[in-house]
Amino acid sequence: MLNRLLILLLLLGAFHSCKNDDDTIELAQIPIRVEFEIPAGLNTLQDHFFEMTNVGNPFDQVVTSLGINKDDIVRISPQSAKFQVLFDDSPLSFVQECSVKLFHDNVGRRSEAFWTNQIRFDQGSFLDLPGTLIDAADFFDQSRLNFEVQLDTREINSQFITMQMDLIFSIRGQ
Numbered sequence: 001m002l003n004r005l006l007i008l009l010l011l012l013g014a015f016h017s018c019k020n021d022d023d024t025i026e027l028a029q030i031p032i033r034v035e036f037e038i039p040a041g042l043n044t045l046q047d048h049f050f051e052m053t054n055v056g057n058p059f060d061q062v063v064t065s066l067g068i069n070k071d072d073i074v075r076i077s078p079q080s081a082k083f084q085v086l087f088d089d090s091p092l093s094f095v096q097e098c099s100v101k102l103f104h105d106n107v108g109r110r111s112e113a114f115w116t117n118q119i120r121f122d123q124g125s126f127l128d129l130p131g132t133l134i135d136a137a138d139f140f141d142q143s144r145l146n147f148e149v150q151l152d153t154r155e156i157n158s159q160f161i162t163m164q165m166d167l168i169f170s171i172r173g174q
Contacts, residue, residue, distance in 0.1 A: 024074050024172040028066050030059055030140070032167040034147060035086070040159050042094070042151070050149040053105070059140040062171070072173040076140055078113035078131030079168040085125035086162045093123045097152040100129065100167070102139045105146060111136065114167070121154075136169060 034052045042048050099115040114129040
């Protein structure tokens, strides 16, 4: 009986010390839209990287327009990334895995903000990626943002594809 009580107390202590999103609320969302092109003929033997540099950072505009005090911000969390094929209905079934990273030019730091693996074989012209658990706040300190999209392909694509990427970051606070 004493052993069970001790185990129960240890488990309760472990759960109590875990930090979760319940202690913060969403103060606002930061929407970012970027377009890029996937060239035809991507091979399946290597990952493919697409960098989008000097993307406008709407953080200050969002915070100012909503009257958010920057001292109330606890973190900025990646929420969702939506990819959409523009100009036609080309399927994205050639993509096996996809991730989006934030990076700083001057320090070489990269953090994976969105990721999904094992994309369906019958994937249409839309792709949704969930956010990861990183705190992206230090990336939003600068006036410009840098993104890297990484694609792992399962088959060779036969045409150029123009993509629109809509990213949502959540400003979390107290």
